[in-house]
Amino acid sequence: MSDDDQKPEDATPDGSEPAENQPDGETPAAGEGAPDQAGLPGWGSSDKRRGRRSGPMKKGGDARAAKQMFERVKTARGRKSSSTRWLQRQLNDPYVKKAQMEGYRSRAAYKLLQLDERFKLLKPGMRVVDLGSAPGGWVQVALKSGASEVVGIDLLEMEAIAGATLLEKDFTDADAPSLVKAEMGGAADAVVSDLAPWTTGHKTTDHLRIVALAELAAHFAVETLKPGGFFIAKVFQGGSDSDLLNFLKANFEKVRHFKPDASRSESAETFVVAMGFKG
Numbered sequence: 001m002s003d004d005d006q007k008p009e010d011a012t013p014d015g016s017e018p019a020e021n022q023p024d025g026e027t028p029a030a031g032e033g034a035p036d037q038a039g040l041p042g043w044g045s046s047d048k049r050r051g052r053r054s055g056p057m058k059k060g061g062d063a064r065a066a067k068q069m070f071e072r073v074k075t076a077r078g079r080k081s082s083s084t085r086w087l088q089r090q091l092n093d094p095y096v097k098k099a100q101m102e103g104y105r106s107r108a109a110y111k112l113l114q115l116d117e118r119f120k121l122l123k124p125g126m127r128v129v130d131l132g133s134a135p136g137g138w139v140q141v142a143l144k145s146g147a148s149e150v151v152g153i154d155l156l157e158m159e160a161i162a163g164a165t166l167l168e169k170d171f172t173d174a175d176a177p178s179l180v181k182a183e184m185g186g187a188a189d190a191v192v193s194d195l196a197p198w199t200t201g202h203k204t205t206d207h208l209r210i211v212a213l214a215e216l217a218a219h220f221a222v223e224t225l226k227p228g229g230f231f232i233a234k235v236f237q238g239g240s241d242s243d244l245l246n247f248l249k250a251n252f253e254k255v256r257h258f259k260p261d262a263s264r265s266e267s268a269e270t271f272v273v274a275m276g277f278k279g
């Protein structure tokens, strides 16, 4: 695989963060346009979002506002310090604010937008499968790009999005791929996967779990895509996923790695993008 597209400054080593019991690299945006976090099982409990460092404070008014937020967070009773760190990071994350302002359900939306900006993937009329779709940021991006059909699947319940079919199901269930295909009712132009297991903080374990999901997604893509279609999957940097890469290279014209700016630099996540499905 060519790493031409990999930004070296983002190549943080795995395990640079303390143990976290949360899907790596993404959390839903709070506030307007975002689902009520408490209403999302798994995502809803801030106790599950642990161990993140906050970003740097901004100068001027933003800094004052951030400090007020920080103090409010700091003095909250009964909240674990890990939850306070998560909340503090959320409050200071520019992509969380942008998602709230622009009506995206998650800051993850900007990852797909930036992947699309880099590789020019999404086109009007496309049929898109979104694996690990909750709370729905990528679904929104696909629909905004003019997708004619979007089918999303997630372990978590998702609030409906007009124009999309959303399945609440474990994608690793034996019948999940056929259910998604049945909902599509035909071949797809794109299979995108932001699937992220809860991380344990153990580098090797986390890497193996995310690669297993990415491999499952890749095999599904090869069974589902039209010739010329594309596949995106979240993976972790710094591990050996040569089986996945060899599989993608054998089935697609071009395979690249790319870490969008919206992917936090301290997160080990990156994305593999496979274009031009050979059919």
Ligand SMILES: C[S@@+](CC[C@H](N)C(=O)[O-])C[C@H]1O[C@@H](n2cnc3c(N)ncnc32)[C@H](O)[C@@H]1O
Binding pocket: 023, 024, 025, 026, 027, 042, 105, 106, 108, 109, 131, 132, 133, 134, 135, 136, 137, 138, 139, 153, 154, 155, 156, 169, 170, 171, 172, 194, 195, 196, 197, 198
């Ligand atoms: C990073 S989040 C996805 C964010 C989404 N792309 C967005 O834009 O809102 C990862 C999602 O993968 C889901 N997930 C993890 N393992 C899964 C599985 N086995 N089956 C279905 N969904 C899974 C999690 O529930 C979580 O919602």
